[in-house]
Amino acid sequence: MKIGILGGGQLARMMALAAYPLNIQTICIDPNKDVCASDVTKVHQLNYDDHAGIMNAFQDVDVVTIETENIPLSCAIQMATQKPFYPSLKALEFTQDRLLEKNFLQSLNIPVAPFIELKCENDLYDFLQTHHVVVLKTRRFGYDGKGQIRIDDASKVADAWQILKEQSLIVEKVIAFKQEFSLIAVKNIDGECRYYPLVHNVHQHGILHSSEVSNVHSDLQLKAQLYAEKIFKSLDYVGVITIEMFYDGHELIVNELAPRVHNSGHWTIEGAVTSQFENHVRAICGLPLGETSNIGYAYMWNGVGKMPETASCLSVPGVYYHSYNKAERANRKLGHVTLIADHLEDFNGNKKTLLQNIHDSLNRSP
Amino acid sequence: MKIGILGGGQLARMMALAAYPLNIQTICIDPNKDVCASDVTKVHQLNYDDHAGIMNAFQDVDVVTIETENIPLSCAIQMATQKPFYPSLKALEFTQDRLLEKNFLQSLNIPVAPFIELKCENDLYDFLQTHHVVVLKTRRFGYDGKGQIRIDDASKVADAWQILKEQSLIVEKVIAFKQEFSLIAVKNIDGECRYYPLVHNVHQHGILHSSEVSNVHSDLQLKAQLYAEKIFKSLDYVGVITIEMFYDGHELIVNELAPRVHNSGHWTIEGAVTSQFENHVRAICGLPLGETSNIGYAYMWNGVGKMPETASCLSVPGVYYHSYNKAERANRKLGHVTLIADHLEDFNGNKKTLLQNIHDSLNRSP
Numbered sequence: 001m002k003i004g005i006l007g008g009g010q011l012a013r014m015m016a017l018a019a020y021p022l023n024i025q026t027i028c029i030d031p032n033k034d035v036c037a038s039d040v041t042k043v044h045q046l047n048y049d050d051h052a053g054i055m056n057a058f059q060d061v062d063v064v065t066i067e068t069e070n071i072p073l074s075c076a077i078q079m080a081t082q083k084p085f086y087p088s089l090k091a092l093e094f095t096q097d098r099l100l101e102k103n104f105l106q107s108l109n110i111p112v113a114p115f116i117e118l119k120c121e122n123d124l125y126d127f128l129q130t131h132h133v134v135v136l137k138t139r140r141f142g143y144d145g146k147g148q149i150r151i152d153d154a155s156k157v158a159d160a161w162q163i164l165k166e167q168s169l170i171v172e173k174v175i176a177f178k179q180e181f182s183l184i185a186v187k188n189i190d191g192e193c194r195y196y197p198l199v200h201n202v203h204q205h206g207i208l209h210s211s212e213v214s215n216v217h218s219d220l221q222l223k224a225q226l227y228a229e230k231i232f233k234s235l236d237y238v239g240v241i242t243i244e245m246f247y248d249g250h251e252l253i254v255n256e257l258a259p260r261v262h263n264s265g266h267w268t269i270e271g272a273v274t275s276q277f278e279n280h281v282r283a284i285c286g287l288p289l290g291e292t293s294n295i296g297y298a299y300m301w302n303g304v305g306k307m308p309e310t311a312s313c314l315s316v317p318g319v320y321y322h323s324y325n326k327a328e329r330a331n332r333k334l335g336h337v338t339l340i341a342d343h344l345e346d347f348n349g350n351k352k353t354l355l356q357n358i359h360d361s362l363n364r365s366p
Numbered sequence: 367m368k369i370g371i372l373g374g375g376q377l378a379r380m381m382a383l384a385a386y387p388l389n390i391q392t393i394c395i396d397p398n399k400d401v402c403a404s405d406v407t408k409v410h411q412l413n414y415d416d417h418a419g420i421m422n423a424f425q426d427v428d429v430v431t432i433e434t435e436n437i438p439l440s441c442a443i444q445m446a447t448q449k450p451f452y453p454s455l456k457a458l459e460f461t462q463d464r465l466l467e468k469n470f471l472q473s474l475n476i477p478v479a480p481f482i483e484l485k486c487e488n489d490l491y492d493f494l495q496t497h498h499v500v501v502l503k504t505r506r507f508g509y510d511g512k513g514q515i516r517i518d519d520a521s522k523v524a525d526a527w528q529i530l531k532e533q534s535l536i537v538e539k540v541i542a543f544k545q546e547f548s549l550i551a552v553k554n555i556d557g558e559c560r561y562y563p564l565v566h567n568v569h570q571h572g573i574l575h576s577s578e579v580s581n582v583h584s585d586l587q588l589k590a591q592l593y594a595e596k597i598f599k600s601l602d603y604v605g606v607i608t609i610e611m612f613y614d615g616h617e618l619i620v621n622e623l624a625p626r627v628h629n630s631g632h633w634t635i636e637g638a639v640t641s642q643f644e645n646h647v648r649a650i651c652g653l654p655l656g657e658t659s660n661i662g663y664a665y666m667w668n669g670v671g672k673m674p675e676t677a678s679c680l681s682v683p684g685v686y687y688h689s690y691n692k693a694e695r696a697n698r699k700l701g702h703v704t705l706i707a708d709h710l711e712d713f714n715g716n717k718k719t720l721l722q723n724i725h726d727s728l729n730r731s732p
Contacts, residue, residue, distance in 0.1 A: 017383060020406055022676060023689030023701075040386055040406065273684065273706075288681045295661060310388060315654045318639065323389030335389075340639075 001285055002027065004058040004083070006075065007067035008035035008043040010324040010333065011261050011277075014269070015067065016041040018277035024285055027061060029054050036324045048075040055082055063284050065239060069095040069259050070141055086284040087239035091259035094235075098139045098170050101257060108230045111253045113246070118169040121161045128154060131173035136160050139168040148206065150174065175253055177246035181214065184265040184276050185228035186240045186292070188283040193232060194292040195225045196272060199264050201244070204304075207331060211264040213271065213298040223252050231257070240265070240280040263302065266336045270320050271298030296340045297347035301358065303335040308361035313337050316354045318346070367651055368393065370424035370449070372441065373433030374401035374409040376690040376699065377627050380635070381433065382407040384643035390651055393427060395420050402690045414441040421448060429650050431605060435461040435625055436507055452650040453605035457625040460601075464505045464536050467623060474596045477619045479612070484535040487527045494520060497539040502526050505534040514572065516540065541619055543612035547580060550631040550642050551594035552606045552658070554649040559598060560658040561591045562638060565630050567610070570670075573697060577630040579637065579664040589618050597623070606631070606646040629668065632702045636686050637664030662706050663713035667724060669701040674727035679703050682720045684712070 008030030138147035242262035265276035274290025341347035374396030504513035608628035631642035640656025707713035
């Protein structure tokens, strides 16, 4: 069996590594040169609008999937006429556009932050007056905090409007959250669904800094699973989905969806019975899903811009090192480090040592 | 960092898969075409006596290692003049020759079955008279039961002698063992050692059928570790070693050594905190070793000659499927299936279901 993947970054790389043992081959398309999946699988450098080229590269694949939602919809639609396309065209369409996404979530009675589509600068003043702290977002092509401006004072509206006004925009109320969570969920072709435990995420400058398997009350877990179930059903979804949520102490408010494996699920490689990558592969290849429970306390630290030394991380018990073999660049995700422990005391102690070692290592090297 | 591997079969394949996340690249040499490591890493098809060709392919590697002990010693010696060669030339020399291996083990006071070097047919008659059930073995290039003839009656001596007499031979007493165990142990460049729990192995027709993490008395575990320590020390060893042993109810008698990752350690991929493959890579690349404890009950079934259907195996909880993407052939190792469970009851129940599913699957397809 063979999977065609649109995108050839680290998510495709880890998907390929998870597919090999199942005797499932992968092939990727990416418009960029020397992407990091190419260490481990064949990658064709093609633009997403080169439909003929992609179909040619994908002629012997059995299914097509994505590692990013920022694939032109027209490309996905083309693929879907030729091959089974997962997770779903609708999911891709909605997650490419914050307005469609929010309208979709509202239509399922899933809580989202108050928002409006922005038509003019005046709308923004009005919305700010009601909600006090808001964030201006481009409807399309935002990730890792790009295309977002936070506004907490009317004096900042004009500048923000100038910067982003050429694009289609929405404005949202900033949720005064206590915690950020994500749910990684998966549904296979036969309709079997599995849910990983909620993960507690910390962002820095809009980029995921770390994820930790949470030990939240089962009510919250079940609430999040209910969101996933509704979304799965409504979109005829197959594969892994990620739901990013704010928790304000009362309610889980969905921030955004990612129709794919996700950075906040990297801990599952060693920390769950079955990794998100293997389960996505199983899901779209018609295989039974694997269990999603965690096998201990789990923490993932994201390597952004620079990776710490391997040995310095691995000297801490229960640590796993993942480099994507990418060149250093500010704000670029280069790898991640996972810590697993059976007992809370070990977990806390080892986490402290790991973070100290990472800190020392990053400050030691130039 | 980059590892040159002599051999491009499934052990090299799984080593390469374990190396990628550590940002360690691999490159293999194999005299055969289309070997299974080539799915996941670069493999050069070269004969082991093409030293110049190999050195050329390996010019940018940092260390050289092996996936089989059946590499001409002259090749390994050549490599060792140019690059750090692990696990050790001596280990390679001894494990290539059953006579040297047994003499070596005896020199360390490690128990082995009674044996003699065979010079003539009469020696065989004499040895049989003393030991009643014996096995004739070629000194070199035996694996998976090849080059071995069991003799339990003087009438069988002449035929066996005719078949094998052209080769250098030893004859051993057949141990009336209760169980077969193996110990996977690892030592890194800094001298740090780790030991996996003893594994209980079952062979069929000389080929490993299954391995299960044993729950033996700690005395046996420590005894086996003592053997490993002596061997490590004596050989200046770096990397994973496997010690195959018979247990007769009293003593652990070493059958043979494998200076490499081993089939009886495949369960460690999901069943141990760190897999044998990752630990071998860490060991030879100067990294700290990972923990070797098992994370639950673990069983590995070997796919020999034919693999069962993926879905039929994965429908059982806690099962992991590993295909090496090799063509079917009698007695060929094509993959393995691992079962992990937290609780003994689940383990036993799931094992029964898994074996039934495997049986049904193998009998269903033609």
